[in-house]
Amino acid sequence: MNIRTNYIINNRTIALVSHYEMANEYTRVIHESESFIVRQPPDEIVRASFIHFGCPLEEAVDLARKILKKPDSIPIALCAKRNLILTRCKVPNQDGIVWLILSHINEIQRYRINKTTVFLTNGQSFYVDIKVNDLKNQRNLAACLCESLVNQSTEQKTKYYLYDHKKEIALALENGKLEYIVKRNKEDDEDLDLDIVLK
Incomplete structure (x- = not known):
């Protein structure tokens, strides 16, 4: 053996x-x-x-x-x-x-x-x-x-793919589902500044 x-x-x-x-x-x-x-x-x-x-x-x-x-x-x-x-x-x-x-x-x-x-x-x-x-x-x-x-x-595990630092808008994969998380602190007419975040 x-x-x-x-x-x-x-x-x-x-x-x-x-x-x-x-x-x-x-x-x-x-x-x-x-x-x-x-x-x-x-x-x-x-x-x-x-x-x-x-x-x-x-x-x-x-x-x-x-x-x-x-x-x-x-x-x-x-x-x-x-x-x-x-x-x-x-x-x-x-x-x-x-x-x-x-x-x-x-x-x-x-x-x-x-x-x-x-x-x-x-x-x-x-x-x-x-x-x-x-x-x-x-x-x-x-x-x-x-x-x-x-x-x-x-x-x-929440994975963020796009995040706007100014308006706090995120596109995230959370609990196995693709979701938008939105929390706006600025005026709506401002341009979105989206960064790619890899985690």
């Missing part, structure tokens, strides 16, 4: 699973149709990925708690625009953990009382130590978290 020294989660990442060699915890990365070993524990890969995307893991957890209004057992958004929402589960009957990218789950089924079978988008499946209803709830929360973060991002 291919071995790497480090890894950053991306759109093709499906899951990170603990893998032990000589008492060292590494990660088996399920990456589309292939798997490989990374010589980092899953939690370390997740932390490095959040830093790579510009938000430390702790800040992402706090933001998810604030949006979802839940203290724990919540999904965490690595990148909402790419639908990279993660949740952490235990591996049944052994040490180790699994980080699932929730958008790569096709189906979940009850396996035993506290265990669930996860069917992935690449056709693979495995067991996780979580109740099926709890994992279903994680998927629902992930959808809410993703939608909320994408909406917040859209609302915060």
Whole structure:
């Protein structure tokens, strides 16, 4: 099996699973149709990925708690625009953990009382130590978290294309729509002085 020294989660990442060699915890990365070993524990890969995307893991957890209004057992958004929402589960009957990218789950089924079978988008499946209803709830929360973060991002971005400094007339792309924003302080018969503003 291919071995790497480090890894950053991306759109093709499906899951990170603990893998032990000589008492060292590494990660088996399920990456589309292939798997490989990374010589980092899953939690370390997740932390490095959040830093790579510009938000430390702790800040992402706090933001998810604030949006979802839940203290724990919540999904965490690595990148909402790419639908990279993660949740952490235990591996049944052994040490180790699994980080699932929730958008790569096709189906979940009850396996035993506290265990669930996860069917992935690449056709693979495995067991996780979580109740099926709890994992279903994680998927629902992930959808809410993703939608909320994408909406917040859209609302915060107003792009101005034309702006008249004298009459305060702007042509802007706001909330995905082309809109005129008009606030006149000068007389209407003054000539418009329009500047192109790139943002």
